[in-house]
Amino acid sequence: MNAPALWQRYRKHLFHDPETGLMLDVSRMNFPDDFLARMEPAMQRAYAEMENLERGAIANLDENRMVGHYWLRDPSLAPSEEIAAEIVETVARVKEFAAGIHGGTITAPGGTRFRRLLVIGIGGSALGPQFVADALGTAADRLEPHFFDNTDPDGMDRVLARLGNGLAETLTVVISKSGGTKETRSGMLEAQDAYRRAGLDFHRHAMAVTGAGSELDRTATEAGWLARFPMWDWVGGRTSETSAVGLLPAALQGIDIDGILAGARQCDALTRRRTTATNPAALLALMWHHATGGRGTRDMVILPYKDRLLLFSRYLQQLVMESLGKERDRTGTVVNQGIAVYGNKGSTDQHAYVQQLREGINNFFVTFVEVLRDRDGKSLEVEPGVTSGDYLSGFFQGTRAALHENGRESLTITIPEVSPATIGVLIALFERAVGLYAALTDINAYHQPGVEAGKKAAGVVLKLQAEVIAHLQGGGEPATADEIAAAIGRDVEVEAVFHILLHAAANPDHGVRIFAAEPLFQSQFGTAG
Structure with a gap:
């Protein structure tokens, strides 16, 4: 396609929301002109299904559970006043507890102020908090975050070595819905032993995010841990970042959780629209369907051109692959559905696997993530009139063009900056896209056999x-x-x-x-x- 025709296609299909600054360009996906119209009846059914989900329909049939992560950002949508009140109360408690830690009214034994944070979890209880911590962390963090996210003893030893003599000023958050997750329990016992060997009382440094009445809840209650926060059965691990699972570590780190919730809430509103051309999650889901034939026949390569988004692909691996990787559809027919996700970051990828993307096997589509703002303030000119951020943008545009020239499909998500609000937007955008794609392909995105x-x-x-x-x-x-x-x-x-x-x-x-x-x-x- 020549440049003027491509520009016209770009203008025709570009999504832009002035309020959030979110942009989505699908013009370099090679869907035919009648594709969106052909898929519209299926999209309308998917919208109806999502509306039913948000009203409290049972979505996880294996466990007879609702799926209500959308209520976390807008409690007024919750199907009962009790659930809405619990959400509001939990966010308030998270803020109050974090303020107590930061202000020194909640301390370790002997009045030692907490300056470091150890989060113990697995899967969604670690991937979301890690992504947000890395994306939004600064040198001014109130608590320095560390993670036990596996049962690898050497990995835990490395984290403990980094904490070193700082264990006395380390607050530990243990996250497990059931409280019986073996990986998380192992990490908790390893941490408990490390505190003991340092002559410290683990229980005076520990808090829990868990289900009411769980094994972990009982342990924390009986041992007198500093605090307990709820992990509701209607929030799945991979969609839990805007619950206490993600908000508590973020608030303790010093991140603006109201900004994350506001961004997610704004994106939820956008992705409820029934006009497909103005619904970015619907456009994403349709592009996934086009690229993979509705069967996951191609991989999704995530290429964010921002160091702060390095962990985004890892976060999306669980969200997308655990949600969509299913052997059977909802009728019980074997479909072996799913979309494999991998990624790194630009422009590192210029020197890694972009060579294969351009000239190797064409079994993928690329999702570029562009961030317009380079940094706060002006940048150094590394060449006359050119900054390092200009180079980064040039590499992004050059890679995008090079792939298109060789018939490789891509779409581009653009955000104005990396901020709590835009991270909330990205989380909500992909959560909804996963739900819509699952509806289009008749699979259950909310169980994980x-x-x-x-x-x-x-x-x-x-x-x-x-x-x-x-x-x-x-x-x-x-x-x-x-x-x-x-x-x-x-x-x-x-x-x-x-x-x-x-x-x-x-x-x-x-x-x-x-x-x-x-x-x-x-x-x-x-x-x-």
Whole structure:
């Protein structure tokens, strides 16, 4: 398409909202002229479904739950006065608690003021808070944020090393809806042990975000933790950033949570519009449908041209892939739906994988995120009349043009700056786009049977590990994995037994020793004594 024709297409399809500054350009997606009209009946059904969802319809049928993250930004929409009151009260309590921490009226034992924050969570309980912390953090943060977001012992040791002698002034927030999530519980116990070894009382440094009556809620209550905040069953982890899950860490860090909520609320209003051309989330969902054939046949590459948005692709991986990656549609038909998401940042990508995007396999579409403001104040001229921000913008436009020239599809989201409000806009925009795309493809975006299956499988492995370790500790001569599996009646699981033995022998925790042989699977294992 020549330049004048492309400019006309740009003008025809550009979305711009003057109030938020949000822009969405879909002109470089190669949808045919009649595509939007053909999809309009399906879009109207999707709008109706989203309206029903916001009125309190049961969306997560597996757990008989509503899905109400939209109410978090506008409690007046909640289906009951009780829910609305809980939302308002929780935001007020978050602000009050953060003010107490910042003002020094809530302190660690001995009057030590809190200056650091350790957030313990997994998945949505960590990805959203991490994204917001990195996007909006400054040198003036009231608390310096750190995260336990995995069960990797070495990873936790690295975080604790960074905290160093500052553990005495570290506030820990444990986030888990059920309170029984193994990854989060492991992180909590590791943190508790670290405080103990430092001669500190963990309970006087800890607070919880969890479901009422959960295991974690009981633990926090009985031990007298500093505070507890609710995690409602109608808020899924991947859509929890505007609940206490995300607002509490952000407020403690010193981020303007009212700005995040306001931006999300403004975007929610935009994305309720039933006129598709003026609904940015609808346009996003339709572009996903066009690019992937409604079947996830292409990957979504996220390329934000801003360092502060580096973690955006990681945040979207969970939101998009956990919501849309489903084996069956709502009729039970096998569809293997989903859209894979990956990304880094520009212009780093000029020196990484843009080469493949332009000339390699065409199995993707790009979502550029452009930020207009470079920094507060003027920039240095790195060449006459050119700033480093000018270079960044040039690289963005050049990459976008180079991809288009080679028939690679892209869309561009533009925001005026990175601020609490625009981060709220981005969160709400993609949350709604996910819901609309799911409606278009007849899948349930609000359950996650695959995640639960993985958790159950991990439990099976740990049960098997207990049997293997008990057998070795019972004495006897060293034996191969085959022999040990046969001895405990687990012949069909010998590969899992072998991996358990390798891991146990590599660590001192269970007193297992390997007598190495080649090939490796003929090695024998026994106790270290």
